[in-house]
Structures are given as structure tokens and as C-alpha cells.
Amino acid sequence: QVQLVESGGGSVQAGGSLRLSCAASGFTGSTNSMGWFRQAPGKERGGVAAIDSDGRTRYTDSVKGRFTISKDNAKNTLYLEMNSLKPEDTAMYYCAAEVGRIIYRAMFYRGAYKHWGQGTQVTVSS
Helix, strand or coil: CCEEEEECCEEEECCCCEEEEEEEECCCHHHEEEEEEEECCCCCCEEEEEECCCCCEEECHHHCCCEEEEEECCCCEEEEEECCCCHHHCEEEEEEEEEECCCHHHCCCHHHCCEECCCEEEEEEC
16 A cells, blocks of 8 residues: 655745655655645645656746755655745645656646645745
């Protein structure tokens, strides 16, 4: 059974940094696609960053240059390094995973991912 457990969320001031982690069990990240989504109160859950089985990455425009997604295949863990955080980054962040390769244009499509974590809260104050 696949389990995804996020950690690393917290409260920071604007300009600060956080690193989110998503530990996967029952799932091999090296041959599959994973992503980070976020959902702010009253808004839909949307894609933030994703990485496919070939290591190709995709970022939503608002985080380009500030966030970095990576995978440690040996630890079966997905990361999201978040720098220069802004209040608008405040949201619940979710890890998602799917077997195989997700094509680039589908990386931010929620339906492309079968497995989801419970989320970790990120709060950025001004």
C-alpha cells in the first residue's frame, strides 16, 4: 500500500525559507512521477512543482526561481525547497505520486495522480 507522508511545514516570515519533505513507502520514486500541490482557504488545489520519472521538472509561474523540487531516490523522498517565501505562498501543501511517467502538460492535473499525502501547512507572515 502506498503511503505519502509530508513534513517540514511551519510558520515563517516573508523572505524566509522552508524545505518540505514527502516520504514515500510502498512506492518507488525513481521510476514514477511526483509532485507538490497547494490549496489555500477558499481556493482550488493547484500544482506547484512536479518531477517525472526522467527527472523533468515543471513549476508554476509564481514560484519559478524561488522553489526547487528534487527527489532522493535512495531515500524514496521528495523535497520542495522554498526560498524567498511570500504571504501568498500560504497554503496546505500536498505531495502526490503516480506510477510511471506523467507527460509534461499533465503534471499539474490532479487526476493524473492516484496517491496523495495528508498535507503540511505553510504559513508566511508579512
